[in-house]
Amino acid sequence: MTIDRRTLLGSGAVLTGTALGGAVAGHAAAAAGVGVGATDTAPSRSSSADVVGPVAADEQVPGLWESVAFHGDHQAGVLTDQQRHATFLGLDLAPKSGPAHVRRLLGLLTDDAARLTAGLPPLGALEPASTIPPARTTITFGFGPGLFDALRVPAACPPMVRALPAFATDRLLTRWGQSDLLLQVCAEDTVTLAYAVRRLVRDARSFASLRWVQHGFVDTPNQHGSFRNLMGMRDGSANEQQPSARADVVWSKTSGPLAWLTGGSQAVVRRMRIDLDRWDDIEVPAREAAFGRRIADGAPLTGSTESEQIDRAAVDADGFTIIPRTAHAALAQARTGPERMLRRAYNYDDGPSAGGVPDAGLIFVSYQADLATAFVPVQRRLAQADALNVWAVTVGSAAYAIPPGVRDGEVVGATLLAHSPKG
Amino acid sequence: MSHFRTRAGLAVIPLSLAMITSCSSATTPASTASTASAATTPASLSPSDSPIGSVSPTGSSSVPASSALRVENAWVKAVPTLGAMPMTGVFADLTNTTGSTVSVVSATCDLGRVELHETVSVDGKPQMRPVSGGFVINAGQTRRLAPGADHVMIMGLKAPIAVGDSVTVTLTLSDGTTMPLTAVAKAFTGANEKYASAT
Numbered sequence: 205m206t207i208d209r210r211t212l213l214g215s216g217a218v219l220t221g222t223a224l225g226g227a228v229a230g231h232a233a234a235a236a237g238v239g240v241g242a243t244d245t246a247p248s249r250s251s252s253a254d255v256v257g258p259v260a261a262d263e264q265v266p267g268l269w270e271s272v273a274f275h276g277d278h279q280a281g282v283l284t285d286q287q288r289h290a291t292f293l294g295l296d297l298a299p300k301s302g303p304a305h306v307r308r309l310l311g312l313l314t315d316d317a318a319r320l321t322a323g324l325p326p327l328g329a330l331e332p333a334s335t336i337p338p339a340r341t342t343i344t345f346g347f348g349p350g351l352f353d354a355l356r357v358p359a360a361c362p363p364m365v366r367a368l369p370a371f372a373t374d375r376l377l378t379r380w381g382q383s384d385l386l387l388q389v390c391a392e393d394t395v396t397l398a399y400a401v402r403r404l405v406r407d408a409r410s411f412a413s414l415r416w417v418q419h420g421f422v423d424t425p426n427q428h429g430s431f432r433n434l435m436g437m438r439d440g441s442a443n444e445q446q447p448s449a450r451a452d453v454v455w456s457k458t459s460g461p462l463a464w465l466t467g468g469s470q471a472v473v474r475r476m477r478i479d480l481d482r483w484d485d486i487e488v489p490a491r492e493a494a495f496g497r498r499i500a501d502g503a504p505l506t507g508s509t510e511s512e513q514i515d516r517a518a519v520d521a522d523g524f525t526i527i528p529r530t531a532h533a534a535l536a537q538a539r540t541g542p543e544r545m546l547r548r549a550y551n552y553d554d555g556p557s558a559g560g561v562p563d564a565g566l567i568f569v570s571y572q573a574d575l576a577t578a579f580v581p582v583q584r585r586l587a588q589a590d591a592l593n594v595w596a597v598t599v600g601s602a603a604y605a606i607p608p609g610v611r612d613g614e615v616v617g618a619t620l621l622a623h624s625p626k627g
Numbered sequence: 628m629s630h631f632r633t634r635a636g637l638a639v640i641p642l643s644l645a646m647i648t649s650c651s652s653a654t655t656p657a658s659t660a661s662t663a664s665a666a667t668t669p670a671s672l673s674p675s676d677s678p679i680g681s682v683s684p685t686g687s688s689s690v691p692a693s694s695a696l697r698v699e700n701a702w703v704k705a706v707p708t709l710g711a712m713p714m715t716g717v718f719a720d721l722t723n724t725t726g727s728t729v730s731v732v733s734a735t736c737d738l739g740r741v742e743l744h745e746t747v748s749v750d751g752k753p754q755m756r757p758v759s760g761g762f763v764i765n766a767g768q769t770r771r772l773a774p775g776a777d778h779v780m781i782m783g784l785k786a787p788i789a790v791g792d793s794v795t796v797t798l799t800l801s802d803g804t805t806m807p808l809t810a811v812a813k814a815f816t817g818a819n820e821k822y823a824s825a826t
Contacts, residue, residue, distance in 0.1 A: 308789075308790075308791030308792070309791065311791060311811075312790070312791050312811070312813075315811070327700060327701075327702040327811065327813055328702050328704075328813035328814070328815060330773070330774060330775075406814050407790065407791075407813065407814060409814075410705075410707070410789070410790035410791065410814060411790075411791070
């Protein structure tokens with residue numbers, strides 16, 4: 205096969221980030237399977253005029269030269285196809301912060317985020333645009349109770365964000381606990397991610413300190429959109445697949461003091477440490493019984509494909525339910541529409557310790573229109589009976605209101621800031 | 628477009644009047660209040676509106692369309708505490724939207740004394756000095772003011788500039804008109820440039 209520029213660039217190499225204001229949602233690159241010598245069966249959107257910088261090796265990373273639109277009705281990074289790397293920043297405002305400080309902080313971070321996600325250096329950065337590929341970066345903002353208080357609009361904080369209930373299996377450490385502000389930064393490339401985090405923190409540190417930094421990673425999601433967690437199981441299998449259903453699950457429709465949140469969402473970020481040494485010594489049938497799904501393909505034990513619904517009532521020839529009552533997937537399954545959530549978790553691995561003990565697990569992240577009807581009742585069931593509680597313990601928990609999308613020229617959280625005094 | 632208010636320290640009111648005449652999106656009603664609080668609280672804790680509305684990567688401009696120069700990506704180095712050399716640099720991309728050459732010949736700012744600087748190499752080291760003739764921008768061209776290159780210097784700062792503050796410099800062009808350049812203050816570590824003349 206002739207190796208020419210068109211072949212090398214493939215069909216996924218769309219450098220939209222530098223087209224001012226123009227960007228493309230990041231579905232195509234992961235599916236396009238770009239690479240040297242890739243057969244270009246999809247319509248090619250690349251031309252040598254569009255693309256700056258990429259060379260053959262770059263195209264091995266799906267989405268490296270793609271960007272995800274920052275502005276829109278909803279924030280990116282929620283329904284966006286999951287990127288392979290994430291850094292979660294939990295920030296606490298400086299003491300005595302008031303509305304003026306929050307406005308300045310959010311103004312700076314909004315501008316940084318809009319530029320970074322477009323593949324542009326932020327204001328004050330000296331390097332040229334082409335040195336950092338956009339890599340489908342998304343920067344998603346979440347507001348914790350302390351931010352509402354600093355803005356002098358405490359009633360605008362959703363009750364479950366203000367006070368998520370405690371669950372019997374929690375072993376929470378405040379070092380991984382609730383913060384005033386969340387930045388979820390995701391990207392397909394680790395260097396791009398490090399750059400984005402560094403630039404955001406550079407501006408944030410005049411206004412806030414970092415309670416925690418959680419680094420996460422996933423392998424490339426499959427066609428179903430799920431990845432493998434460190435227990436070796438497919439994760440996110442039960443997420444709605446239809447775009448309209450996914451939107452229905454996550455976007456809030458609120459009124460009264462919470463009306464500002466319409467088009468936003470509610471999220472939890474919970475750090476779950478997993479005893480992987482013990483898990484590794486559990487035989488496969490027991491692992492699958494604990495999950496309720498097969499390791500190989502994520503299919504429920506009652507089905508044959510990952511996308512099938514779990515049948516909690518299915519029984520075997522002897523009349524016993526096939527999926528144990530304590531299986532994670534069975535307990536987590538939504539009983540009603542409002543119980544549905546969108547799982548968007550990341551693996552973490554911050555070990556091993558000096559003694560060789562793993563420090564790894566899952567940064568559990570879910571998005572839902574209302575924590576009170578989704579995460580909370582589901583987690584209650586899991587805390588009571590989940591088989592996985594033997595190996596996984598929640599050591600950190602934080603809840604956030606996810607503001608609606610940002611319009612060009614506006615600051616993130618504009619609908620909330622409209623109710624806050626100026627200074 | 629969101630509002631922005633200057634952090635001009637001691638002399639907010641006159642500058643804000645200039646803002647009204649030169650840029651229709653400026654507002655001033657609460658400036659008096661911010662002057663009062665600026666006198667008693669550290670500058671970084673004084674109220675100020677979000678300065679960000681005018682700068683976005685989509686290229687929206689912070690000046691009326693009729694102006695000869697379009698200002699984009701404007702920023703200023705924050706100076707959170709005034710040290711021995713209270714000065715700062717203001718940077719932006721200035722695009723000449725007319726069909727003939729336009730120069731920025733001088734500038735003023737309530738925060739201090741303004742000079743237009745270029746950076747030259749002296750003995751292999753970068754040095755800044757006032758540029759004679761100002762910044763000359765040919766028709767249709769964009770001149771980038773950046774650290775280590777051309778920029779606007781504010782010397783003898785009268786008040787600190789906190790990260791996120793908004794600073795407005797009034798540029799005087801070769802055609803006699805003036806226009807505002809509003810810059811957001813960004814965190815920046817120490818500069819390496821040496822100054823050709825001590826200030």
